[in-house]
Amino acid sequence: MNINDNKDEFEILGNGSMVYQPRYPLAQAPGSEFQGMNYKDWMNRCANGELGELFVDSDAVRNGIVAGLGVTSFVLSIGFPVAAAAVGIISVLLPLLWPDQAGPPGTTEAQFTWDQWITAGEELAAQTVATSVKDRAIDTTRILQSRMRDYQQAICNLQTDPDNEEYKADVRREFNDAEDQAKDAVIQFGNLNYAIPLLADYAEAANLHLLLLRDVIKFGESWGFSALQVQQYYSNTGVGNPGMKQLLATYTDHCVRYYKEGLEKRYATGNWNAFNDYRRNMTIMVMDIVSLWPTYDSRVYTLPTKSQLTRTVYTPFVLSYPTPNLPLISEIESQVVVPPSLFSWLFLIESYTEKTAQDKECLTGQRQAFAYTTGRDLFQEFKGNLNGTYRGQLVAEPGLGQYVWAIELYGSGYLWDGYPYLQNLGFFNFKLTNSEDQKIHVSPGDIVDGTTAILGLPCKPNNNDCDPCNPCNTLPINLSNPCNDISLYSHRFSYLGTYPAPPVNNWSPTNIGNFSFGWTHISADYENQINAEKITQIPAVKADGMGSTVKIIKGDGSTGGDLVQLGQGPPHATFLKIPMGGIAQKGYQLRIRYALSAREDRQLVVERLVGNRDDMVRDYYASTWMTPTYSGDPLQVNYDSFGYATFESLLPPTPYSNWELIFAGHTALIDKIEFIPIEG
Incomplete structure (x- = not known):
């Protein structure tokens, strides 16, 4: 299947649609000076550049997304190895949950990540958490950090002498303390008056609690817990606290309920970007990790597990014309977001332009070609008028490992009633893996006051092979947002959703230069290959x-x-x-x-x-x-x-x-x- 040949010679199966869901930030392209930042530098970082400022998220939202993506990426990449020691997975996550650079262990300053998730939730949900509630919650994570460190130390001591009964007793005691404190953290972040802005913290506290339960279910008897005690940690519908099986349902249903409630409230604002910001960011900070929780059940998933995310997230909706009558949120949603469909892979984008009454070039036609997994046939989507001036194409080859990992946007613009407005759009420069960049020009030549912005998502973490008993204290992630390292990109560009703006008069063309970009997670593989060991x-x-x-x-x-x-x-x-x-x-x-x-x-x-x-x-x-x-x-x-x-x-x-x-x-x-x- 060669899609570099004549653009009319595709093998077409039909008019396809694709997947569904949210967005992500554009920001000024980060430079090498941001590599290796610590958390304090990261927290104080400011966005630069004119065009990039139209798309950049606040510090807290950006920080929350990077940390949430890091947790999910680690769980996806590690997959619970059979031989992994207790706290093996947890120890990898601790530098994200409690970065050493933020402050001494057990201090309020060390709760930087948890505080950023609260602030991000407040911004995304447009709801402020009462100071007293926030203070109690942060105090809970402060104690939880201390309990987790004691538990980790007890496990490491036991590894030096696995038959030492005193060390086993220490592990049982420290596990009970850590598990009790994790439950308390979940309760604090589950405050129903603030369940939506506290949702990211709730999900991460629940994730930590479930990982602790996974440890005791797998290793508890070797620590000296009885078989009955371990079974009750796994499943308990009696007089005691619920076990993992019950909590998987409780924690998941809580996250789904309040994610949906928050989504409905943001939809009611009528602003698609506010709605989509919440959807995208809460997907990354909350729902992605929730989707992996079933695999924590080591009695169902007895081997390491290779999981995949197939949801799509979207960048902000961008206007290319100012108007007092902004599109309805339902109209934008129906045009730029793919409805539920089989997972697809982007192979081609072609763009066409026409001149406006002001003699400016605008996008008026688009063709995209996709294939389902393994790419045996292509199907197309058309929008607008393809009779204009052909401006170029993006050609990707997913079967050869060639994907778009970032997009450079060149133009000039400003904010218009809460939406980025591109007064002039110069080009899209698609950055590909295993290939040179490919560029589609809209307005040839330079643009007055033209600048660039990079669209994409944060990096996945670097591989972390640290020994749980000799932990890495440096940050295990690249903090640039969007990701500036091709070896660490976390999402692939998958869909260009355009909204056709009606002509402003009889001699103006229909403008489809109002758009949002869709991205899918790299955990989804193109070949549906099965692993021999997982x-x-x-x-x-x-x-x-x-x-x-x-x-x-x-x-x-x-x-x-x-x-x-x-x-x-x-x-x-x-x-x-x-x-x-x-x-x-x-x-x-x-x-x-x-x-x-x-x-x-x-x-x-x-x-x-x-x-x-x-x-x-x-x-x-x-x-x-x-x-x-x-x-x-x-x-x-x-x-x-x-x-x-x-x-x-x-x-x-x-x-x-x-x-x-x-x-x-x-x-x-x-x-x-x-x-x-x-x-x-």
Whole structure:
């Protein structure tokens, strides 16, 4: 599939749509002087540059996003190794939660990250947290930091002499203290009067509590806890505190509820950027980590787990014309955000311009080409008029590891009623991995007072291989925002959402130069490759085909993306086809994470097709039963609505590098397909 050839010679499957969701900041391109900043420098950093100032977030929001992204990135990259010692994962997160550079351990100054999350929440939710509530919450994290350090020290002491009963008693005591304080932090940040602005802190405190519980469930008996005590930490519906299984539901449902409430309140403002700022930033700080919590259950996920995020986040909406009648929030949302659909990959953007009555060039036409995962065929989206002047194209090759990791915008502008307004747009310069930059010009030549801004998201953390008992005290992340290091980018550009502004008079063209950029997380892989040593989760939306009664349903944030709803009818109308890349060198057990509202069990069948694309044969067939997991509205789900169905017949190895799994069933919501490697 060569998309550098004649632009009319694509193999088209149909008019596609893509995924759904939020935005991210543009800021002045950061220079090398920002590398290696400590937290105090970072906190005091100011944005520079004229155009960049239209898009930059406040310090607290920026800091909160970078810290939240860092936590999620570490959990995604580490995946809970089987041999990891207790506190192994926690120790990697501590420099983010309590940076040494902020202040001595246990001091108020050391609570910098938690304080920034509160301030960011206040700004995004437009609600101030009472000083007394904030002070109590920060005092709780101050004590929690001390308890976590004591727990970490006790674990490290035990590692020097694993059979020492005194050391085991120390671990049990320090664990209990840390776990109690983590619960207290969750309670403080769960204050219902301020649940929305405190949501990021709540999610991170809950995340720490769940990680502590994971430690005791996995290692508790070796520390001297009884089997009954460990079981109660795992699941407890009796007189004591709830166990991990119950808290996974409680914490997840709290985050989903107040994320949605905050989103509804920001939507009610009528300002799409205020709404989208909240959606994007809370997705990164809250919902991304929430979506990984199910994998903390070490009795369900007995091996390290490879997870993927398929949600999309969006940059601010930019106007290219001033008007007293701004577009309605619903109009912007319907034009620039992709509705729920199968996960797609950007291959091409073409742009066309026409002159306005003022003899200025404006964007009037656009063509984008996409492919579903593994990229077997392209589909297109058209907007505006393609009969104008052809201005160039962006060509990406995801199959070759070529993605846009940042976008440079050149022009001049100012803020107009809360929206960035580009008085002049010179060009888009797309920065690609494994390739030279590609530029699309809108207005050739220099622009008076023209400057540049970089669009993108923060960097992922550097690899942190520190020994939990010899922790790294330096910051494990690049603090630039947007990311200025191609080796550490965290998101890929995935969609250019444009809003067609109507002509201002009879001789002016329709202007589509009002836009927002969509970005997807790098954890989503292009080939749907399965890992031989880990449980591999393939989100159901990474299919490349589905039956006529199958639908894509908008996720609530807790699943890391959208869901697939199997329909009703014969198999050819209810199928879901998952393309796979890479040779399966060993056998796997297939497991489905699903939700089903029904009165009776429903059968789910799967077959594997192998061979050349035009001559594939079936070499595997299996079935399982999905039991109802909840009742009521099929689309109103919570954490406990989801369950697992396992295919008892093992998926055998195959020498073919390209193969497909085809599922067929009725009415269930499918979240993920999981591949569990079989030992031997």
